[in-house]
Amino acid sequence: MEREELFKEISIKSPSKIILIVLDGVGGIPFKDGKTELEYANIPNLDELAKKSVLGQTDPILPGVTPGSGPAHLALFGYDPLKYQIGRGVLENLGLGVEIKKGDIAIRGNFCTLKDGLIVDRRAGRISTEENKRLCLKLRKRIKKTEGVEILFTPGMEYRFALRLRGKGLGADVSDADPQIVGKSPVVPKAISRESKKTAKIAEKIINLAKDILQDENRANFILLRGFSTLPPLPSMQELFRLNPAAIATYPMYKGLAKLVGMEVLKVDGMSIEDEIETLKKNYKEHDFFYFHIKKTDSYGEDGNFERKVTVIEEFDRFLPEILSLSFDVLVVTSDHSTPCLLKAHSWHPNPYLLYANTIIPDEQIAFSERACAKGGLGRFFSVDAMGLMLGHALKLKKFGA
Amino acid sequence: MEREELFKEISIKSPSKIILIVLDGVGGIPFKDGKTELEYANIPNLDELAKKSVLGQTDPILPGVTPGSGPAHLALFGYDPLKYQIGRGVLENLGLGVEIKKGDIAIRGNFCTLKDGLIVDRRAGRISTEENKRLCLKLRKRIKKTEGVEILFTPGMEYRFALRLRGKGLGADVSDADPQIVGKSPVVPKAISRESKKTAKIAEKIINLAKDILQDENRANFILLRGFSTLPPLPSMQELFRLNPAAIATYPMYKGLAKLVGMEVLKVDGMSIEDEIETLKKNYKEHDFFYFHIKKTDSYGEDGNFERKVTVIEEFDRFLPEILSLSFDVLVVTSDHSTPCLLKAHSWHPNPYLLYANTIIPDEQIAFSERACAKGGLGRFFSVDAMGLMLGHALKLKKFGA
Numbered sequence: 001m002e003r004e005e006l007f008k009e010i011s012i013k014s015p016s017k018i019i020l021i022v023l024d025g026v027g028g029i030p031f032k033d034g035k036t037e038l039e040y041a042n043i044p045n046l047d048e049l050a051k052k053s054v055l056g057q058t059d060p061i062l063p064g065v066t067p068g069s070g071p072a073h074l075a076l077f078g079y080d081p082l083k084y085q086i087g088r089g090v091l092e093n094l095g096l097g098v099e100i101k102k103g104d105i106a107i108r109g110n111f112c113t114l115k116d117g118l119i120v121d122r123r124a125g126r127i128s129t130e131e132n133k134r135l136c137l138k139l140r141k142r143i144k145k146t147e148g149v150e151i152l153f154t155p156g157m158e159y160r161f162a163l164r165l166r167g168k169g170l171g172a173d174v175s176d177a178d179p180q181i182v183g184k185s186p187v188v189p190k191a192i193s194r195e196s197k198k199t200a201k202i203a204e205k206i207i208n209l210a211k212d213i214l215q216d217e218n219r220a221n222f223i224l225l226r227g228f229s230t231l232p233p234l235p236s237m238q239e240l241f242r243l244n245p246a247a248i249a250t251y252p253m254y255k256g257l258a259k260l261v262g263m264e265v266l267k268v269d270g271m272s273i274e275d276e277i278e279t280l281k282k283n284y285k286e287h288d289f290f291y292f293h294i295k296k297t298d299s300y301g302e303d304g305n306f307e308r309k310v311t312v313i314e315e316f317d318r319f320l321p322e323i324l325s326l327s328f329d330v331l332v333v334t335s336d337h338s339t340p341c342l343l344k345a346h347s348w349h350p351n352p353y354l355l356y357a358n359t360i361i362p363d364e365q366i367a368f369s370e371r372a373c374a375k376g377g378l379g380r381f382f383s384v385d386a387m388g389l390m391l392g393h394a395l396k397l398k399k400f401g402a
Numbered sequence: 403m404e405r406e407e408l409f410k411e412i413s414i415k416s417p418s419k420i421i422l423i424v425l426d427g428v429g430g431i432p433f434k435d436g437k438t439e440l441e442y443a444n445i446p447n448l449d450e451l452a453k454k455s456v457l458g459q460t461d462p463i464l465p466g467v468t469p470g471s472g473p474a475h476l477a478l479f480g481y482d483p484l485k486y487q488i489g490r491g492v493l494e495n496l497g498l499g500v501e502i503k504k505g506d507i508a509i510r511g512n513f514c515t516l517k518d519g520l521i522v523d524r525r526a527g528r529i530s531t532e533e534n535k536r537l538c539l540k541l542r543k544r545i546k547k548t549e550g551v552e553i554l555f556t557p558g559m560e561y562r563f564a565l566r567l568r569g570k571g572l573g574a575d576v577s578d579a580d581p582q583i584v585g586k587s588p589v590v591p592k593a594i595s596r597e598s599k600k601t602a603k604i605a606e607k608i609i610n611l612a613k614d615i616l617q618d619e620n621r622a623n624f625i626l627l628r629g630f631s632t633l634p635p636l637p638s639m640q641e642l643f644r645l646n647p648a649a650i651a652t653y654p655m656y657k658g659l660a661k662l663v664g665m666e667v668l669k670v671d672g673m674s675i676e677d678e679i680e681t682l683k684k685n686y687k688e689h690d691f692f693y694f695h696i697k698k699t700d701s702y703g704e705d706g707n708f709e710r711k712v713t714v715i716e717e718f719d720r721f722l723p724e725i726l727s728l729s730f731d732v733l734v735v736t737s738d739h740s741t742p743c744l745l746k747a748h749s750w751h752p753n754p755y756l757l758y759a760n761t762i763i764p765d766e767q768i769a770f771s772e773r774a775c776a777k778g779g780l781g782r783f784f785s786v787d788a789m790g791l792m793l794g795h796a797l798k799l800k801k802f803g804a
Contacts, residue, residue, distance in 0.1 A: 001484040003464070010467065359744075361431050361438065361751065361772050377773065379752075379782030385465040392466030392750035399748055400463055401470035401483070402493045 003080060004240060006400065007388070011242040016329035016394040018243075018289045019280075022076065023316060024069075024254075025298030025339025027351050027370055031306050037297075037341060038352065038369040041310045043317040046333065046354075046368040049324070054360040055368070056378025057350035058386055060337050066348040072336035073257045077291070078241065078387030079234065086260070087172070087229020093162040094256025096154045100231055105165040105172050105199050108227040111135060111220035112159070114211075119182055123159045124220040135220055136161055143209050149202055163206070163225065171196030176226035177207060189225060199228065236262030237289070241391060246283060248276050249293035258291055273319050284326055292323075301339030302346075309341055330394045331356045332386070333368065350380060357393040405482060406642060408802065409790070413644040418731035418796040420645075421682075421692045424478065425718060426471075426656075427700030427741025429753050429772055433708050439699075439743060440754065440771040443712045445719040448735065448756075448770040451726070456762040457770070458780025459752035460788055462739050468750045474738035475659045479693070480643065480789030481636065488662070489574070489631020495564040496658025498556045502633055507567040507574050507601055510629040513537060513622035514561070516613070521584055525561040526622040537622055538563055545611050551604055565608070565627065573598030578628035579609060591627060601630065638664030639691070643793060648685060650678050651695035660693055675721050686728055694725075703741030704748075711743055732796045733758045734788070735770065752782060759795040 028036040060067040060075050061082065070091050071081035089106035100106050111132065113121035127135075136155040143151050149167030156162060173192035179185070186207070191200035203225055214221045237245045239262070247258030247265045255265045264287070268279045273294060280290060294316055300309035323331070338349040352373040363377030374380075378389075391397050430438040462469040462477050463484065472493050473483035491508035502508050513534065515523035529537075538557035545553050551569030558564060575594035581587070588609070593602035605627055616623045639647045641664070649660030649667045657667045666689070670681045675696060682692060696718055702711035725733070740751040754775035765779030776782075780791075793799050 001487065006464070006467070006484060359431060359749075361776070363773065363776060375777070377776040379459065379776060381465055381782060388464050388466030389750075390466065392468065397467060397750070399468045399470050401473040401487065402490055 004235060007078070007240050010398045010400050011240065011391065012396055012398055013242045014288070014394070014396050016288065016396060017327070018330045018390050018394050019292060019323065019326070019328050019332070020076070020290065020390065021292045021294070021323070021331070021333045023294050023297045023313065023333065023335050025301045025337060025346065026313065026335040027338030027347075027349050028301065028309075028340040029342055029347075029349060031340070031342050036370050037301075037306060037309045037313060039371070040306070041313040041317070043313060043368060045317045045320040047366065049320065049333070049356060050354060050368040050372060051366050052362060053354045053356040054363050054378050055365045055373040055376025056353045056355070057370070057373045057376070057380050058334065058353050058383040059350050059380065060383045063350075064348045066346050067337050068346065069253060069336060070257065072383070073254070074261075075383035076334070076336055076386060077237065077261050078384060079261065080384050084232045084234055086232055088227030089162070089229040090231060091253070092156065092160070092227065093154065093164055094260075095253035096156055096162050097252035097256070098152065098154050098162055098164055100164065100256070101166070102231055103166075103170065104230065105170045106229050107163040107165070107203070107225050109161045109163050110159050110178070110224040111161070112222050112224050113219050114186065114222035117185055119179060119184055119186060119222070119224075121219065122178075122182060122224065126158050127220050129155070129157055131220070132156065132158060132161065135214065135217070139210055139213060142213050143206060146202055146205055147198070151206060159220070165199065165202060170199045172199065172228045172230045174200045174203060174228040177203060178224040178226045186222065189228075203228075231260065234260055238262050241387065241396070243289040244287050245289035245291065246287040247291045247293070248279050249291070249295070250276065251293075251295045254293045254295070263291060273316055277319055277322050280323065281326070297335070298339045301341055302344055304341045304344040306341040329357060330390050332390055334386070351383065353378065353386065355389065355393065359393050359395075406637060409480070409642045412800045412802050413642065413793065414798055414800055415644045416796070416798050417690065418798060419690050419692075419729070420732040420792050420796050421694060421725065421728070421730050421734070422478070422792065423694045423696070423725070423733070423735045425696050425699045425715065425735065425737050427703045427739060427748065428715065428737040429740030429749075429751050430703065430711075430742040431744050431749075431751060431772075433742070433744050438772050439703075439708060439711045439715060441773070442708070443715040443719070445715060445770060447719045447722040449768065451722065451735070451758060452756060452770040452774060453768050454764060455756045455758040456765050456780050457767045457775040457778025458755045458757070459772070459775045459778070459782050460736065460755050460785040461752050461782065462785045465752075466750045468748050469739050470748065471655060471738060472659065474785070475656070476663075477785035478736070478738055478788060479639065479663050480786060481663065482786050486634045486636055488634055490629030491564070491631040492633060493655065494558065494562070494629065495556065495566055496662075497655035498558055498564050499654035499658070500554065500556050500564055500566055502566065502658070503568070504633055505568070505570075505572065506632065507572045508631050509565040509567070509605070509627050511563045511565050512561050512580070512626040513563070514624050514626050515621050516588065516624035519587055521581060521586055521588060521624070521626070523621065524580075524584055524626065528560050529622050531557070531559055533622070534558065534560060534563065537616065537619070541612055541615060544615050545608060548604055548607055549600070553608060561622070567601065567604060572601045574601065574630045574632040576602045576605060576630040579605060580626040580628045588624065591630075605630075633662065636662055640664050643789065643798070645691040646689050647691035647693065648689040649693045649695070650681050651693070651697070652678065653695075653697045656695045656697070665693060675718055679721055679724050682725065683728070699737070700741045703743055704746055706743045706746040708743040731759060732792050734792055736788070753785065755780065755788065757791065757795065761795050761797075
């Protein structure tokens with residue numbers, strides 16, 4: 001019996017409420033005075049909560065394996081990240097706020113420099129994001145539809161863009177149209193399966209059209225396409241866990257990931273934690289599961305900006321009492337992956353994990369930090385198992401077997 | 403390589419002895435003075451043993467998932483509970499002490515009330531267990547055999563009974579003969595596979611015969627049949643682990659489960675822990691693995707009777723020195739699942755797990771409790787892995803690979 005079948009069999013609809021707070025990339029390693037970001041931050045409310053909670057640490061994929069945001073979030077939502085893989089093209093589009101539906105083909109693109117028939121710069125001299133916007137607009141205007149397939153270019157950061165194909169009879173088994181190294185000729189996209197022939201043909205057409213349109217550009221005079229992908233066949237959280245889940249997030253990627261698993265993405269008026277809490281309160285009656293995402297902990301982690309990451313953690317701590325004043329059954333504070341300021345990148349370190357419910361056995365930990373969590377009563381477990389744990393403590397699971 | 407292949411390859415026969423003590427449902431959550439049942443109990447011998455042992459906590463199925471006794475025990479015996487599922491009909495029969503052999507069809511039954519062709523009470527007004535016995539005897543006398551198939555009715559609690567079919571050419575792919583809700587007509591059992599046609603036909607015949615026999619009954623004038631099942635194809639513990647295992651238990655369900663995996667079920671003269679220890683001593687030379695089951699911790703947990711559950715734990719503690727005086731290589735004290743008095747039911751909380759052997763690295767824990775186990779040297783692991791751990795510490799496993 002697979003995990004999915006198990007949860008379909010034992011999950012029950014109930015009025016109990018679960019709040020999952022994801023402080024993106026909050027986990028760190030010692031940086032200042034031998035302390036991590038969480039240890040350095042002044043977080044009296046989180047520490048107070050930790051005293052009444054049970055702590056643990058979670059591995060998003062496997063010990064030592066650093067995840068991207070996609071697999072890390074899927075795991076937190078209860079989906080095996082090695083089973084359900086989200087293609088690069090899909091993530092790129094989601095990250096830019098582009099809707100991807102079943103049957104759509106999602107692709108990542110680079111602007112690049114072509115000279116004498118050879119690719120001499122795969123990043124077109126790292127053109128600015130502004131220039132990227134101008135170029136994508138230019139392409140959008142002239143490449144809209146072919147063979148009944150709608151084509152959508154969306155600018156990303158610097159030289160990156162996302163491409164979406166929407167229409168009938170498209171498959172994603174298409175090889176990358178990217179030689180990966182400079183000094184080579186462009187590569188024609190090739191269909192790997194019969195079902196993807198139309199996609200390959202259209203992609204080739206798009207590349208040729210783009211070449212014409214961009215021919216007068218100085219640096220960005222050609223495009224590379226890769227990561228052809230479609231939505232993975234994800235069962236929804238409604239189907240698997242009988243939840244009526246909602247997402248509160250401010251960045252497109254996380255809204256997109258939440259939508260993929262069937263969450264209703266709630267409108268947040270603004271980008272601040274305060275705005276997100278306002279949304280939580282306003283919609284609190286309507287759902288039994290809330291995914292509450294805070295992005296800036298990760299952003300400052302990636303920048304290596306210890307002070308600012310600490311400030312975001314402290315800001316969240318000040319708002320925590322407002323969340324605690326709501327009536328809930330299970331509250332979890334954790335992260336999708338660690339982003340230590342020292343590494344300026346996602347890392348493989350397990351996530352600190354705090355669970356608060358009436359049905360726990362509190363441990364002796366008195367602070368919310370990586371080291372306190374490593375000594376917590378929940379021990380170490382996989383992120384993918386965190387959903388079952390929340391559902392269990394919310395009394396949303398029937399007994400398995402007699 | 404599957405778990406089964408691995409153990410078949412590396413298990414070796416040896417004279418070392420393992421004792422697995424299962425205090426059924428012993429795990430709890432804080433109930434009185436902030437203490438769990440184990441924390442409240444006065445258990446000097448278990449605490450003394452904990453000082454010399456290594457502790458840990460085990461998940462029977464997955465974090466958050468509450469198991470029935472069947473899957474929880476299979477996991478403890480080293481069988482993946484999501485792979486080997488025991489049907490409801492089999493468990494019902496085993497629980498009533500009915501032997502189920504390969505090829506037998508095991509079924510759960512309800513007495514119910516039929517009025518004007520409709521089922522108006524699926525539980526026949528919750529008739530008494532005494533009345534149930536009378537009715538089953540009545541059915542037994544008149545429904546014995548048909549088409550070469552032996553039929554056995556066994557009374558359970560209140561309105562429940564178990565039915566066993568024994569004969570040739572029987573399959574268990576038969577739909578429930580139970581509309582599940584009142585106000586509906588009876589449902590005819592239907593064969594889902596060709597191999598189960600005979601079973602469905604006989605089940606229908608039994609239902610019709612029972613209707614005639616019970617027609618003058620006031621409430622229990624009809625029967626519902628469901629959970630048609632056969633033994634799962636379980637490899638034996640002899641085959642998998644090269645053990646010569648024995649079970650010491652007083653309740654039919656656990657004796658039945660032990661028999662399923664190939665244990666010899668030893669006769670216990672009486673129902674007390676003392677009686678069970680007598681059996682252990684008397685048969686100690688004959689086996690290399692003993693499953694020693696104590697039921698009352700679970701029973702009082704289900705009743706929410708904290709004082710009595712504590713008393714059973716304390717009673718076991720007083721007998722522990724007698725077990726420790728035997729010459730063994732590995733001793734484990736754990737539970738199949740938790741049954742916190744606070745919840746009055748099985749729960750998903752991990753089991754406290756204590757392992758005592760010459761080959762362990764003792765941890766710093768000085769008590770046997772949920773919280774001590776959560777800090778124990780073994781960490782958190784799956785129940786299904788506990789068998790390998792015991793075999794390893796008993797030096798019953800060869801090196802895997804070179």
